[in-house]
Amino acid sequence: MEQRIHHAGLGAKVMSAEQAAELIDPGMTIGMSGFTGAGYPKAVPQALAARMTASHQHGEAFRVRVLTGASTAPELDGALARADGIDLRLPYQSDPELRGRINRGEMDYIDIHLSHVAQYAWFGLFGKLDLAIIEATAILPDGRLVPSSSVGNNKTWLDLADKVIIEVNHWQPSELDGMHDIYYGTALPPHRKPIPLVNPDDRIGEPYLRCDPEKVIAVVETHAPDRNSAFAPVDETSRQIAGHLIEFFRHEIARGRIPPELLPLQSGVGNIANAVLAGLREAGFRGLTAFTEVIQDGMLDLLAQGVLKVASATSFSLSPKGIDQFLADLEFFRSRIILRTQEISNHPELVRRLGCIAMNGMVEADIYGNVNSTHVAGTSIINGIGGSGDFARNGFMSCFLTPSTAKHGAVSCIVPMVSHVDHTEHDVSILVTEQGLADLRGLSPRQRAHAIIRHCAHPDYRPLLQDYFDRAFRDSKGKHTPHLLAEALSWHERFVEKGDMRP
Template sequence: MTDRIANAQLRGKVMSADEAAALIPAGAQIGFGGFTGSGYPKELPQALAARIRAAHEAGEDFTVNAFTGASTAPELDGALADANGIGLRTPYQSDPHMRAKINDGTSYYIDTHLSHAAQVVAEGFYGKLDFAVVEATRITEEGNIIPTSSIGNNKTYLDCAEKIIIEVNSWQSLDLEGMHDVWNGYLTPPNRPIIPIVKPGNRIGDNFLTIDPNKVVAIIETDDPDRNTPFKPIDDDSRAIAGYLLDFYDNEVKHGRLPKNLLPLQSGVGNIPNAVLDGLLNSDLENLTSYTEVIQDGMVDLIDAGKLTVASATAFSLSPEYAHKMNDEAARYRNSIILRSQEISNHPEVIRRLGVLSCNGMIEADIYGNVNSTHVAGTRMMNGIGGSGDFTRNAYISAFVSPSVAKDGAISAITPMVSHVDHTEHDVMVIITEQGLADLRGLAPRQRAKKIIENCAHPDYKAQLTEYYEAALKSSKAKHTPHDLAHSFDFHRSFLENGTMKLS
């Protein structure tokens, strides 16, 4: 392992995770590296969680505020949540234990656009950042950090933190070096220059993170794999949704609104996005590009097939099988993959300039095209908005996808009014379920309502939705966006009271 720490000054800072955790006081604000289960520190958070549990058993208060790139994994979010150790969490999470602590009120959670998170920290809005804890593939002779399988907000946290702890992970391939693109020109206004990206494959920065070696207080040697959940096999509903989206793109090409190789693709994480990527693999499309947050299994397959020429992101979100494949063949993949800081990968200016085609999941959409992607029944947080808002608001074409029902048909993804709004009707262009696709561009609210109900709602709920819409049309004095406020949330009330949105 010492071969991975080439800087003599920093080699002298090697210690155990327990020793490093002892340096962190109660109330510390910590910027953790990592993004969607990739490139997150793995040993320090577990050691810190053990210290927090011991403090609680001794009757002492001990929590920390945790800032990340996005979601992490059980060794970080899960461990600290189980120890009741997180006072505040931002900007995105997906760990079930962390989610439970947010929803039972143990931990505060600030749901933030991923493109905004680093800037807010840099501006000092949350107060000073005490520690940055990041993972490295290696440390160079100059003391620079070669990142691992994500960059996320690492640059900002390293710049802003008073102290730095580095986990040097020998599980991560040395051949990742050269895949990263760290731009040091991203300044706060009014000094911010134009981001010089005009194509997804443009490289504009360094392949390392620069730090002040004097801020490093500990280095931990690890050999731990990234942990991502394997993707589920692609089911019939996912294939149907993917088919509708690809047919839609084909129609846009035929009408001259998209080039033959489409525009740069963005997709959220999950089974449906991977089904879309699988559909692209089996299509006749060539020379595709991607400007997105995460590299998924399907994108690796597209690169292998020669169909995807470049994929720009901030992290991997790979199944265990594909994570090992990436480690084994990183030297080859770095010719096609660029990992950037998330304030660049998710930047609205670049997304708009490149004409990105976005595709993200949702919890529910209402009949007018508003989308809820974060809260169940309006109050229970799932994961957070993540980067879906960054891409949806600024995409050339924005799409939201979901099965039309959940919980064996007890929940309808199409409702009269969403219980929480993350993406307004002004930003949502296309909604797709396995039932069909609703292209909402150029439609007024009442026209959108009819199309969404007809094309996207499950047959079990079409009559209920139609009944609501017609009643709202009759009872509402204003006909622009008719709502019957006395019954707008009958679907949700019924689910909470009876366990189903089907109205008796």
């Protein structure tokens, strides 16, 4: 493998993943790199999981607390979960094994806004950070690290951890050097100063992560790709949702509320998000920018086609095809993508100042515009709130997108009352399904209910929702936000009992 470790002292600390895992003690709180399946440590977590399994076979407890940037991959979350090695996990996850253990009550999980994680860590709310395990592309002669395909909370973990293990991944292209912008100007109250970022393409920091060589206890060399799943083909429902939203953008441009090049885009991950991005190209939009969390396949396409000028994020979230596209034209993308720490990519003040257009998926919305983006039937976590709340609360326009039904029609994604609230009606501007779009801005609760039922609900459920609202308005004492409390969650109860929300 080519030389990637240019610090003599750290070169002397190169060892195997198994040797590095021996340096990790039960009960440690560990900050690991990784954000949406990119830039996570590949070897040490698997070696640690093997050690945990061996300890459990001998009747010895071995669990750790794991903090990351967001979700990781099977080599980290999956391996440690299967080994019953995680006591606490935060702030976001997507691994099936991990999710199952969380929902069975076998481990603790904290679902938290991504912009809060670094600040809470600095406040000490997660306890002392014993160890950081960080993937890097290279180590410079002075000990600084060239970040890999995500930044996430790596700066914070390196600053706070007592000890550091570095995985130098030779699979990550050396051309990533210079793509990152690591800002070291944040501080805790009352010593905060304005962050000097006024455009998505502003560079306000430095391209490398600072790392105290004295804290490094091991360096492990790897050659392993990021693991992300392929996106399913965009279906007709996603195209219809995208079409409603793009038509609405044109409406807003015509009324002078947003410019022809829109405002900086934030987009969640998935088929609907990629359909919206593709629709923007087909609709003739040009000169767009993105200030978001992740660069996904759709954004690579917009950059390659000249629709998008620049994309600022904290990580990649690419399918295998997207990874190939990025690697094949890396020099082109390198000058048009900036990867930042997630305390900057998700910073509420920056989102508000830039006027981001937030586009995120959801599980369900109720007739008043409250959104559940994390739970099934109010009790089982799916992935987590991620950064959607950072953008929904603070963006210029907060759009939530979903098909109107799920489970082949057995579930309505528009319900009388959501079973779990992640985004209150106060933070939701626009709801879109394949049925249509409801602009909730400037509407009272009863007006919102009429708009959502009329424009977003599936025809199979629309009469049921209208009947619920009419009876609630007639029979409830409070007419401002009418509800039948004994019936508000009956749809979810029916689904849990019978597998279908329909009576």
